[in-house]
Amino acid sequence: MLNIVIFGAPGSGKGTQSERIVEKFGLNHISTGEVLRTEIKNGTELGKTAEGYISQGQLIPDALMIDILASVLDHFKDSKGVIFDGFPRTTRQAEALKVMLNERGQDVSVMIDLDVPEEELMDRLIKRGQQTGRADDNEETIKKRLVVYQTQTAPLKDFYRNEGTYYHINGVGSMEEIFGKITEALEKVK
C-alpha cells in the first residue's frame, strides 16, 4: 500500500502532480476540494454549507471534513494506495487520518511537501482564476487562503517530520522536473 499525502499551499501544484502520480502508479486519488466543488455544483445541502466557507477562503470544519474523507475512503477498500490531495489541512485531520488508516492496518507512507514561494503562488492562482473561473481564485480570497495555510496547515510539516514521513520538494520548476523528483521519492518508499 502506497498512501501519499500530497501537501503544499494553494497553487503549489498538488492537483496537477496528483494526476501524473495516478497515471504512473495506478493509485486512487482523493481531492477534498474537488469533492466539495462537485457537491456545490450539484446543489446538495453539503455543497451549500461548504460554499459559505470556501468563498471566504476558510476551512470546512474538521468534524464535517473527516466524515467526508471517511466515506470516500470506504470506496477504496481494494486499492493499491491512495493520494490524499488537500487533506489533511489541520492537525486534527492528520490525527484522524492516521487513526482511519491504522484501523485498516495501514499508515501514510510519505508526505510530499511541494514548497513554492508566496509571490509565485499568488501569480499562479490569479492566472488559474482567469483561465478556469474558479470562484475562490480571486486576489482577496487567495490572500485569506494563504493566511489559513500558514496558520492552520503549515504546522503539519512538523507532524509528519515527527512521523518520519516528511519529504520536501522544491515546487518551482517545470511540471516534468517536479514530477521526476516526486517519482524519485516514491521509488524510495515503495
Ligand code: AMP
Ligand atoms: P482545494 O481545491 O484543495 O484548494 O480546496 C478548496 C477549498 O475547499 C479550501 O479553500 C477549503 O475551503 C475547502 N477544503 C478543501 N479541503 C479541505 C480540508 N481538508 N479541510 C477543510 N477545508 C477544505
